[in-house]
Amino acid sequence: MRLHVLGTAAGGGVPQWNCACPGCAGARAVPSRRRLHASVAVETEPGRVYLVNATPDIAEQIERCPWLHPEGRRTRLSGVILTDAELDHTLGLARLREADELEVMATDAVRDAVHKGLGLGEVLAPYTRLRWRDFDGVALEPLSGKRPRYARDACDGDWVSALRVGGLLYAPSTGVWTDGFGEDADLVLVDGTFWDDEEPRTAGFSTKSATGMGHLPVLATRDRLAALSARCLYTHLNNTNPLVDPDSPLHEELADRGLGVAAEGAVLTW
Ligand SMILES: [Zn+2]
Secondary structure, three states, X not given: OEEEEEEOEOOOOEOOOOOOOHHHHHHHHOHHHOEOEOEEEEEEEOOEEEEEOOOOOHHHHHHOOHHHOOEOOEOOEEEEXXXXXXXXXXXXXXXXXXXXXXXXXXXXXXXXXXXXXXOXXXXXXXXXXXXXXXXXXXXXXXXXXXXXXXXXXXXXXOOEEEEEEOOEEEEOOOOOOOOOOOOOOOEEEEEOOOOOOOHHHHOOOOOOOOHHHOOOOHHHHHHHHHXXXXXXXXXXEOOOOHHHOOOOOHHHHHHOOOXXXXXXXXXXXX
């Protein structure tokens, strides 16, 4: 099976529209450093391709993926899989309103947030239908109960999951290291939002730590990932993460452990 990396940035992308930090300024100056919101297209079997998370960049991401270019007036997108209900992983559903209907797979908590929190089922009803379907050939492994800010009063549930497709584990938000994480995987794409735990505070945009925001920092996961037999790549980089600079010496620290950052446009197999 194979996937196409369509984006590797955390919420806001790189550059973020209202920011001129070194990572954003660098991406404005050098277009090859730009990153779209984290997403992958996964081919679960020949002819069945799912987008994993519906980002604000979803239309551009479909254009960048030849597997998803339409034939005649028919899309080749089989559906959308949501690993959580964060805005940067769900708002793209509205961008696909031209579809006759959209197949979506998500946990109950995420489905309820899309309907009740975002109101997307009702808003989209005059345009398209969200058809929630059972998992078929894929699984969502629960990671944490961290819910989006807009749904903070919602019930407990499986809010954040990792997608499992055969030997692939796709976990763009890893707030806790669960027992056995990635141990029987062949390919792991994992949360690289922040390099260190204090980054949100030192960058000045939050009073929380990275872990407090639901993202284990690279410094907390790199040695655990290096111990896995799987090929492991980071994705979902925030604009404050020094790894957004391809010339950062921190890339060598990852390479020394057999790790790296997923490249946008890469096709990976497992
Ligand atoms: Zn920035």
